[in-house]
Amino acid sequence: MYYMGLVGEYLKNYAKTRLTYRADFWIEVLSDLLFQATNLIFIFVVFMHTPTLAGWTRDEMVFVYGYFMIPYGLFICFFNLWGFSERYIVKGEMDRILTRPAYNLFQILLENVDPPAVIGSFIGTVMMGICWVRLGLPFGLLEVGVLLVMIVGSVMIYFGIYIALTSISFYSDAPTGILPLVYNIQSYGRYPMTIYNRFIQVLLTWILPFAFVGIIPASYFITGKGMKQLALYTPLVGIVAFAIGLTLWNIGIKKYRGAGS
Amino acid sequence: MMSTYVELIRMRFLTMLAYRVNYYSGILIYTLNIGVYYFTWQAIYGGQGTLAGFTADQMTTYIAVSWMARAFYFNNLDREIAGEIRDGSVAIQFIRPYNYIVVKMMQGLGEGCFRLLLFMTPGLVIACLLFPVKLPHDPKLWATFAWMLFMSFLINSQINIITGLSAFFIENNEGMMRMKRVVVDLFSGVIVPISFFPGWLKGLNEWLPFQAITYLPSSVFTGRVPNGDILGVMAVQVVWLVILTLPIIVLWRSARHRLFVQGG
Numbered sequence: 001m002y003y004m005g006l007v008g009e010y011l012k013n014y015a016k017t018r019l020t021y022r023a024d025f026w027i028e029v030l031s032d033l034l035f036q037a038t039n040l041i042f043i044f045v046v047f048m049h050t051p052t053l054a055g056w057t058r059d060e061m062v063f064v065y066g067y068f069m070i071p072y073g074l075f076i077c078f079f080n081l082w083g084f085s086e087r088y089i090v091k092g093e094m095d096r097i098l099t100r101p102a103y104n105l106f107q108i109l110l111e112n113v114d115p116p117a118v119i120g121s122f123i124g125t126v127m128m129g130i131c132w133v134r135l136g137l138p139f140g141l142l143e144v145g146v147l148l149v150m151i152v153g154s155v156m157i158y159f160g161i162y163i164a165l166t167s168i169s170f171y172s173d174a175p176t177g178i179l180p181l182v183y184n185i186q187s188y189g190r191y192p193m194t195i196y197n198r199f200i201q202v203l204l205t206w207i208l209p210f211a212f213v214g215i216i217p218a219s220y221f222i223t224g225k226g227m228k229q230l231a232l233y234t235p236l237v238g239i240v241a242f243a244i245g246l247t248l249w250n251i252g253i254k255k256y257r258g259a260g261s
Numbered sequence: 262m263m264s265t266y267v268e269l270i271r272m273r274f275l276t277m278l279a280y281r282v283n284y285y286s287g288i289l290i291y292t293l294n295i296g297v298y299y300f301t302w303q304a305i306y307g308g309q310g311t312l313a314g315f316t317a318d319q320m321t322t323y324i325a326v327s328w329m330a331r332a333f334y335f336n337n338l339d340r341e342i343a344g345e346i347r348d349g350s351v352a353i354q355f356i357r358p359y360n361y362i363v364v365k366m367m368q369g370l371g372e373g374c375f376r377l378l379l380f381m382t383p384g385l386v387i388a389c390l391l392f393p394v395k396l397p398h399d400p401k402l403w404a405t406f407a408w409m410l411f412m413s414f415l416i417n418s419q420i421n422i423i424t425g426l427s428a429f430f431i432e433n434n435e436g437m438m439r440m441k442r443v444v445v446d447l448f449s450g451v452i453v454p455i456s457f458f459p460g461w462l463k464g465l466n467e468w469l470p471f472q473a474i475t476y477l478p479s480s481v482f483t484g485r486v487p488n489g490d491i492l493g494v495m496a497v498q499v500v501w502l503v504i505l506t507l508p509i510i511v512l513w514r515s516a517r518h519r520l521f522v523q524g525g
Contacts, residue, residue: 027436034443049312054304195304224362
């Protein structure tokens with residue numbers, strides 16, 4: 001209950017600061033969407049020249065991309081800690097966080113919420129919906145339920161991977177460059193796994209499980225992709241990633257000595 | 262006067278060198294980007310011979326060369342300029358005995374030298390080792406490519422300077438800078454070669470400067486432009502270089518009357 005109250009307070013605060021610069025808010029939304037649009041344009045342009053990509057049609061690929069956008073938007077909104085090292089370690093803001101009673105990671109996440117990102121999730125949902133109809137896929141309560149579980153699983157995977165990597169900054173305050181690196185690997189998860197070689201397939205499925213934030217869970221809903229079984233592992237992989245991320249964070253935070261002045 | 266500008270190139274180069282570690286991961290990121298497009302294109306080609314005038318092999322080379330060219334010509338001059346306008350330090354630049362725009366261009370060139378030697382070159386070597394990239398053997402083609410790449414750098418920097426200077430007129434040009442980035446990546450041909458675009462978009466692109474940044478040099482380098490047409494392609498770049506100089510002069514002239522420092 002105490003934590004729910006905090007969420008409310010932080011969001012109120014966020015709204016107040018953002019409403020001062022209304023134009024910036026919409027510019028941010030628009031430019032985020034433009035970035036997503038490039039990937040979508042790539043898919044559309046490519047399918048003007050080929051009927052299928054590794055057995056996937058255009059509508060199926062857009063379906064996958066739509067799915068990909070949903071957990072991604074939620075992750076960016078609630079769990080993204082892109083500038084953590086710079087702001088909390090180098091500038092020492094972590095000191096302020098640690099003197100307060102609420103759980104440290106919870107406070108940091110709340111300070112960095114980015115609600116405009118959710119608009120990407122909405123657009124992803126719409127894209128998925130349109131393709132759902134065009135592909136004539138079955139749709140019922142079961143599908144909605146499974147979809148929600150998959151999305152939660154995928155968001156947990158993002159959370160786990162990025163929180164684990166962010167905890168590295170407790171050991172080294174120099175930028176390691178590993179975060180942007182992994183960020184770029186994530187785009188591999190939007191395409192059918194069969195187009196990659198064995199090494200990348202294993203990497204994306206079991207080590208940095210980005211296949212579970214896009215292609216695998218999305219293919220649960222598309223018939224004939226042979227990944228229905230694997231897709232059901234999404235929530236499990238999510239829980240494992242989440243647990244690893246949170247554990248590494250809690251170990252790392254004990255190492256925090258404060259570098260700021 | 263010239264020595265001042267050369268010194269600026271050297272200083273920026275040395276500054277970049279001090280932060281070279283930050284760019285090592287950049288090489289890997291670009292390789293990863295090449296990778297995802299390489300695998301995707303391989304799957305797209307499947308058994309098909311040519312798509313939009315590209316064979317699968319040419320496409321691999323095109324992607325690798327284009328991304329690594331981007332590693333060279335990319336810079337944040339727009340952000341630097343906008344930042345200096347916003348915090349007011351541009352006022353000092355007005356009274357210094359040099360041309361601010363040329364200074365920015367030279368700093369960009371210093372960064373470009375660094376990127377060429379420590380980012381693009383090792384990156385291209387790694388890309389060649391990992392992917393079946395076929396670079397041409399003709400030294401004349403290499404020389405042409407080097408020149409065209411230099412022109413890409415100039416044109417891209419001009420576009421960045423124009424975007425940066427817009428901060429004089431729009432108080433917060435963050436959105437413009439981000440949109441510029443997307444537009445440049447999309448229409449320069451890094452993400453999809455322009456010949457893949459539908460007809461109307463292809464036609465539009467012929468009237469835009471962006472193709473001169475990546476699509477033209479990479480097309481020449483992958484051997485897709487017949488020998489007789491190379492001079493014409495090079496001329497397109499020169500034309501854009503000249504045309505883009507005009508808005509810079511106009512913006513800079515009118516900016517002097519508009520300077521409005523926000524805080525600082």
